[in-house]
Amino acid sequence: MNNIDMNSVVKAGGIAAGVSIVLNILGLIPFIGVFFGILTLCFGIFIPIGGGMLYGYFAEGEEDTQTAAIGGALAGGTAGVISAIVGAVIAGIAGTFTGGIEEGLAAGVGGGIFGTICLGIAGFVLGAIGGAIWPMIQSNFAGRN
Secondary structure, eight states: OOOOOHHHHHHHHHHHHHHHHHHHHHTTSTTTHHHHHHHHHHHTTHHHHHHHHHHHHHSSSOOOHHHHHHHHHHHHHHHHHHHHHHHHHHHHHHHHHHHOHHHHHHHHHHHHHHHHHHHHHHHHHHHHHHHHHHHHHHHHHTTOO
16 A cells, blocks of 8 residues: 555546546537537546546556555546646636626636535545556456456
8 A cells, every 4th residue: 555656646647637628628619619518527427537547557566456546546636626627717718708807707716616626526536446446457458367
């Protein structure tokens, strides 16, 4: 448990956050934004799970379930918090364009506080699930029996 690879946490959390940020930005594009918004709502739960699994992939050597779950939780939580902060900024910018600076600020602050709490907690939990899944498939993924 003491050998959590923080470089792997940063890589996995960064990739998962990057995917979420790209989907959020694509959601602002007229006409196709609705498609990406629905895609994010329906399949966004898999982003922190994937971040947790990526932690196990990037970590060197065999991961036991406990270490992989903790590392996955850190990676998923990182992705959730970063995604919530960027989502709040995007909501603030979109609100400013549609309703003025006051509405944009209210949307950004409200979305930031609520999103950071909810997506952060959900990111930690779902990342831990992804990290716990990784040791079960690790030997199959590497082509070993």
